[in-house]
Amino acid sequence: MTDDPTGTPTRRAALKLLDAVLRRGLPLEAAMDAACGELDRGDDRAFAHAIAAETLRRLPDLDALIDTATERPLPHDAKARFALRIALVQALALNTPHHAAITTVLPLLDGGPRKLVHGVFGTLMKQSATLPDPPRLPETVEKRWTASWGKDAVEAARRSIAAPPPVDLTLKPGLDTALWATRLDGISLAPGHVRIPAGRRIVDLDGYDEGVWWVQDIAASLPARLLASGEGRRALDLCAAPGGKTMQLAANGWAVTAVDLSEPRIERLRENLERTVLTADVVVHDAESFTAPAFDAVLLDAPCSATGIFRRHAEVLYRATPRVISDMHVLQSRLIDHAASLVAPGGTLIYAVCSLEADEGEQIAKGFVARHNADWALDPIVAEDLPAGFAPDKVGRLRVRPGSVAEQGGADGFFIARFRRRS
Numbered sequence: 001m002t003d004d005p006t007g008t009p010t011r012r013a014a015l016k017l018l019d020a021v022l023r024r025g026l027p028l029e030a031a032m033d034a035a036c037g038e039l040d041r042g043d044d045r046a047f048a049h050a051i052a053a054e055t056l057r058r059l060p061d062l063d064a065l066i067d068t069a070t071e072r073p074l075p076h077d078a079k080a081r082f083a084l085r086i087a088l089v090q091a092l093a094l095n096t097p098h099h100a101a102i103t104t105v106l107p108l109l110d111g112g113p114r115k116l117v118h119g120v121f122g123t124l125m126k127q128s129a130t131l132p133d134p135p136r137l138p139e140t141v142e143k144r145w146t147a148s149w150g151k152d153a154v155e156a157a158r159r160s161i162a163a164p165p166p167v168d169l170t171l172k173p174g175l176d177t178a179l180w181a182t183r184l185d186g187i188s189l190a191p192g193h194v195r196i197p198a199g200r201r202i203v204d205l206d207g208y209d210e211g212v213w214w215v216q217d218i219a220a221s222l223p224a225r226l227l228a229s230g231e232g233r234r235a236l237d238l239c240a241a242p243g244g245k246t247m248q249l250a251a252n253g254w255a256v257t258a259v260d261l262s263e264p265r266i267e268r269l270r271e272n273l274e275r276t277v278l279t280a281d282v283v284v285h286d287a288e289s290f291t292a293p294a295f296d297a298v299l300l301d302a303p304c305s306a307t308g309i310f311r312r313h314a315e316v317l318y319r320a321t322p323r324v325i326s327d328m329h330v331l332q333s334r335l336i337d338h339a340a341s342l343v344a345p346g347g348t349l350i351y352a353v354c355s356l357e358a359d360e361g362e363q364i365a366k367g368f369v370a371r372h373n374a375d376w377a378l379d380p381i382v383a384e385d386l387p388a389g390f391a392p393d394k395v396g397r398l399r400v401r402p403g404s405v406a407e408q409g410g411a412d413g414f415f416i417a418r419f420r421r422r423s
């Protein structure tokens with residue numbers, strides 16, 4: 001594409017990324033290699049990613065602006081709409097000069113409605129259009145979350161999608177948390193936790209090479225914190241990759257078996273164990289059919305819609321259709337039943353999902369107890385089990401919703417329940 005203006009290949013990559021995410025349902029990170037094949041430079045790839053990620057964070061507001069400036073609404077999958085989203089997000093959220101934002105995008109419409117796109121962009125710039133602060137979430141998500149968690153949670157979710165969230169690190173046990181918070185120029189919300197601002201290169205940070213910490217949102221660290229120290233007892237981490245909870249359990253004295261279906265993700269788990277000098281028995285297997293002698297504890301971090309990680313991966317809000325959520329509910333019900341069959345009498349089962357959908361959290365916990373009432377009981381989580389800022393619900397399960405620890409930078413959405421098998 002030698003006659004493209006400078007910068008157009010980056011915008012073409014951003015267009016391919018958005019197409020992969022919004023039309024083909026891929027995660028943004030998974031689409032990077034194929035979409036950015038034309039780009040040799042790391043900073044061009046990073047900018048293509050930034051354009052796509054910012055577009056996804058701002059999509060409802062970008063589309064609403066576009067609709068104010070067209071006579072008839074453009075179809076949602078029209079190339080002209082994709083091109084306008086990319087031009088507008090640069091001009092209105094990424095500080096790209098207006099001229100550069102549009103001239104680099106027009107060549108993407110080879111043989112298409114360039115005049116229309118140029119005209120709509122020009123009209124909006126003349127009107128000094130702006131994007132609202134905080135951004136809106138997709139309407140269907142706002143309705144669903146308002147019904148489940150209330151208006152304040154939706155307001156908090158809007159505020160928290162506005163910018164990339166901070167990054168949390170889990171320290172190996174026995175380290176001085178305050179010292180590491182200072183060394184990493186961060187803050188701590190709990191023993192063994194350090195929070196640093198977004199945007200730092202993780203591999204350059206103090207302690208990375210020595211493997212004394214790993215990246216893990218504070219909410220994602222809570223399920224393993226709900227198990228006492230292992231003292232050599234056996235724990236099964238089901239759906240374990242890339243290994244955040246495996247590392248917590250292994251570091252806390254459990255003899256861990258880590259099971260995951262995905263070979264590439266298990267590879268990352270192995271690398272993480274190697275870097276942190278921790279050990280686990282690692283097995284590539286479907287969790288639904290995995291068998292072994294019963295364990296003292298089983299942690300099931302079930303596959304889910306992942307709507308709890310919307311602050312980092314806004315595309316989850318578009319992928320989590322009602323159909324996906326209901327399919328996940330069915331899979332999670334089967335997985336929790338199988339996980340329970342692997343727990344020894346008197347043992348503990350932890351169920352966790354990084355989802356903000358009650359159907360994947362509260363409803364799974366309720367269904368499990370209803371089906372297995374004779375052998376199992378909820379083991380209520382109490383305030384003392386949790387870091388400041390997190391509180392169990394009235395029956396003793398933990399729902400981390402938007403707005404939790406907001407003043408300190410928030411947390412991923414999560415649901416966690418702990419159950420005890422009767423002896």
Ligand SMILES: C[S@@+](CC[C@H](N)C(=O)[O-])C[C@H]1O[C@@H](n2cnc3c(N)ncnc32)[C@H](O)[C@@H]1O
Pocket residue numbers: 220238239240241242243244245246259260261262265285286287288301302303304354
């Ligand atoms: C939420 S992620 C797990 C995160 C992990 N527990 C951690 O703390 O790093 C869910 C995982 O479930 C795995 N998975 C999905 N379906 C599975 C199945 N049927 N059996 C085993 N693993 C599965 C995925 O490969 C993915 O790694």
